[in-house]
Amino acid sequence: MTDAVRLETLYKTYDDTGTAVTALDGVTASFGAGTFTAVMGPSGSGKSTLLQCAAGLDRPTAGRVFLAGTELHAGKDTAMTKFRRTRVGFVFQDYNLLPALTVEQNVLLPSRLAGRRADHARARAVLDRLGLLDRRDDLPERLSGGQRQRVAIARALIGDPAVVFADEPTGALDLRSAREVLSLLRTVVHEHGRTVVMVTHDPVAAAYADSVLFLADGRLAGALSAPTAEAVAERLAHLGDLVGAGAEAVA
Numbered sequence: 001m002t003d004a005v006r007l008e009t010l011y012k013t014y015d016d017t018g019t020a021v022t023a024l025d026g027v028t029a030s031f032g033a034g035t036f037t038a039v040m041g042p043s044g045s046g047k048s049t050l051l052q053c054a055a056g057l058d059r060p061t062a063g064r065v066f067l068a069g070t071e072l073h074a075g076k077d078t079a080m081t082k083f084r085r086t087r088v089g090f091v092f093q094d095y096n097l098l099p100a101l102t103v104e105q106n107v108l109l110p111s112r113l114a115g116r117r118a119d120h121a122r123a124r125a126v127l128d129r130l131g132l133l134d135r136r137d138d139l140p141e142r143l144s145g146g147q148r149q150r151v152a153i154a155r156a157l158i159g160d161p162a163v164v165f166a167d168e169p170t171g172a173l174d175l176r177s178a179r180e181v182l183s184l185l186r187t188v189v190h191e192h193g194r195t196v197v198m199v200t201h202d203p204v205a206a207a208y209a210d211s212v213l214f215l216a217d218g219r220l221a222g223a224l225s226a227p228t229a230e231a232v233a234e235r236l237a238h239l240g241d242l243v244g245a246g247a248e249a250v251a
């Protein structure tokens, strides 16, 4: 299997307050193309930092990130920004849609930012696939949370993303909308061959993924294939015990 994302010995230290915080402490991991992975761990374990560094939104302090075989952070920031705009999709908890733009304009925004011609036919095809074609001229404020998140997923898919990163994509949704969004992410992977890496706190959400990667104290702390919500919850509780006891994370 080819890797969509490979992380090699990633370190990230924040030092803005004068007291250094090690958010990532030598993480090596890979995410196969066409797979759906959930990243989990106790609060402060480094999940969002891992996603930000893997997606090229932040620079690791040390280590290397490869996306579809291309090393991020190796060149100038401008080259990284260009690569990110074309090959990386993002889905955030709070949707990050621009309120003054219609659904279709929001979906086309990454193409515009990348300086490409707006491909309305493609935008409409993606919106159609996500059941939103008839809402294309609406402003986001007219949509439900679940619909807004589906627009964000359409926007993430409009380019040719090597990977879609989702940070708590169901964190603001009710149960039913959350299930819809998770099923959609799974379809995006299993029927359309995309790669999704999702940070979540929710064992039920994680169970939609093919596998779960656990972090504790900025280190890899195990993985689970074909996860069930119960198995994930049990593993998380165990990690919480380890962190609470100040023990080393299990690899």
Ligand SMILES: Nc1ncnc2c1ncn2[C@@H]1O[C@H](COP(=O)(O)OP(=O)(O)OP(=O)(O)O)[C@@H](O)[C@H]1O
Binding pocket: 014, 015, 016, 021, 022, 023, 041, 042, 043, 044, 045, 046, 047, 048, 049, 050
């Ligand atoms: N910009 C920052 N400046 C300083 N410290 C930071 C910054 N961002 C994160 N941290 C610290 O890095 C560590 C990891 O944070 P991160 O947000 O990656 O964890 P997380 O697992 O996503 O947490 P949560 O589940 O609470 O969102 C924490 O100790 C956090 O306080």
